[in-house]
Amino acid sequence: MSADIRTGIDRRTLLATAASGGVAAAAGGPVLAQAPLTPPARPAAPPPASAAAAATAVGDSRDIILRISREVWSTPELSLAEVKSSAIHIRELTAAGFQIVSTGTSGTPTAFIAEWGQGKGGPVIGYLPEYDALPGLGNAAEPRQTPAPAGATVGHGCGHNMLGAGCTGAAVALKRMMERAGTAGTIRVYGCAAEEAEGVKVYMVRDGLFNDVDAALAWHPAPVAGTGLIRTSASNKAKVMFHGRTAHAGNSPWDGRSALKAAELFAHGVNLMREHILPSARIHYIYENAGVAPNIVPDFAQMWIVIRDVDRDKVSAMTDWVRQIADGAAMATQTRAEFDLFFGMHDLLPNDALVPLVHRHMATVPLDWTADEQAFARTCQKAMKLPETGMATSLLPPLGDLTAGASTDVGDVSYVTPVGIFGWPTLPLGVSLHTWAVTACAGMSIGDKGSLNTARILAGVGFDLMTDAALRQAAKESLQRRRGDRPFVSPIPKSRTRPLGLPPHLVKTSDDELVAPLPAAQGASSK
Numbered sequence: 001m002s003a004d005i006r007t008g009i010d011r012r013t014l015l016a017t018a019a020s021g022g023v024a025a026a027a028g029g030p031v032l033a034q035a036p037l038t039p040p041a042r043p044a045a046p047p048p049a050s051a052a053a054a055a056t057a058v059g060d061s062r063d064i065i066l067r068i069s070r071e072v073w074s075t076p077e078l079s080l081a082e083v084k085s086s087a088i089h090i091r092e093l094t095a096a097g098f099q100i101v102s103t104g105t106s107g108t109p110t111a112f113i114a115e116w117g118q119g120k121g122g123p124v125i126g127y128l129p130e131y132d133a134l135p136g137l138g139n140a141a142e143p144r145q146t147p148a149p150a151g152a153t154v155g156h157g158c159g160h161n162m163l164g165a166g167c168t169g170a171a172v173a174l175k176r177m178m179e180r181a182g183t184a185g186t187i188r189v190y191g192c193a194a195e196e197a198e199g200v201k202v203y204m205v206r207d208g209l210f211n212d213v214d215a216a217l218a219w220h221p222a223p224v225a226g227t228g229l230i231r232t233s234a235s236n237k238a239k240v241m242f243h244g245r246t247a248h249a250g251n252s253p254w255d256g257r258s259a260l261k262a263a264e265l266f267a268h269g270v271n272l273m274r275e276h277i278l279p280s281a282r283i284h285y286i287y288e289n290a291g292v293a294p295n296i297v298p299d300f301a302q303m304w305i306v307i308r309d310v311d312r313d314k315v316s317a318m319t320d321w322v323r324q325i326a327d328g329a330a331m332a333t334q335t336r337a338e339f340d341l342f343f344g345m346h347d348l349l350p351n352d353a354l355v356p357l358v359h360r361h362m363a364t365v366p367l368d369w370t371a372d373e374q375a376f377a378r379t380c381q382k383a384m385k386l387p388e389t390g391m392a393t394s395l396l397p398p399l400g401d402l403t404a405g406a407s408t409d410v411g412d413v414s415y416v417t418p419v420g421i422f423g424w425p426t427l428p429l430g431v432s433l434h435t436w437a438v439t440a441c442a443g444m445s446i447g448d449k450g451s452l453n454t455a456r457i458l459a460g461v462g463f464d465l466m467t468d469a470a471l472r473q474a475a476k477e478s479l480q481r482r483r484g485d486r487p488f489v490s491p492i493p494k495s496r497t498r499p500l501g502l503p504p505h506l507v508k509t510s511d512d513e514l515v516a517p518l519p520a521a522q523g524a525s526s527k
């Protein structure tokens, strides 16, 4: 692979930096870290010409953006069940003049595609709103761990209410900008369901729904404001099942063959494998089914394993090895192994042309917090036994090449179209994503500012992409350079038409899955 990929050694350097005053965002989305890899000594670039118009257009769209951010926060729904949350986005986009061209997109009932365009021959720019929440992270908009309104145990602990509001809000604002300037082009909003589980973007890319897109834009909540040449890990998710033979564990254990013993041996094999994999690799698993009672020899056991590394090739090689370990464990215990590789993601390819532009737009948006907001953040930090440093107040310099351990389904998008992405502060410094404090901040004025300010950045970058052919070309060339000549092969098995974890009551019939075919949807399930 290319020399830009950093391994565990660099990550250690990075973590040391974080410990000595730098800041690192937590996993769950793109990780942003303050890395001294890029000299920050360059003079500041001038603000992009479109920034002022973006600020005006977002000001005009303020009510829409805040409705999405607050309503989705108040209606937290788990991945693949975001029925009300996706409806909120669809309602606002429809009211703003977008056409809903697809619902139940790519086998996922809560995914959608909306579109607006004018003129002829213009580019297609995509936005990637997410709106799923997480279990166990329901919290009131208060700076302490306390039950959510109506006792909701699900909560926006990854801040996707703001992520979605910023992206959809940017689309609405960009439409205003294009109408005012008479710009030709198409804005496409991909309703990105289930990012926390089996992200629909991977299915959408497999189905060719990004093939005609000139660039896609997104952001993610973070403790810091930053962007850079950041990769996330490629990953595979598999269910490993063992089938044995049950028996009375006291009377006649010799008649049984324990599926749990096979699972234990499998886990042992995976752990022995760790010595011989790269430091950049990650393997984690849970036991989902390990029998029902100790006096019954379990005839079934199930594990869920996640395998990650810096690119698909390395993940595929490790997955083959793990599959062999499952077969070996079954052979040794006279059971049968079943290996269901049900989901995977590509690493995220950063875009050399879009990083500086995104950074210039970020620099036009002030990180101003009220005394109350800083006090809120410090109270959260105190409750979490973290240094009481409040919210980030400055933009990090563009970050150098690094690979984060976490994965995102934006990775697959980044292999077929240039992606601009950044992190923006919506949580106190030092706080990890996927915690109650993220939910708390996302439901008050800190979250409102996150949604509005990121919409501004995304609308401005979107307008520049709409109007600058050289920029689009440079972004395309960066993608080609980083991808090289490797063919795109979707990690999703061909046989899988919808996510494994789809709640049965949400499975729809095939004829309402795509309202109108997109021009990109023909052929090219892989390229």
Ligand SMILES: [Zn+2]
Binding pocket: 028, 029, 158, 159, 160, 195, 220
């Ligand atoms: Zn997230």
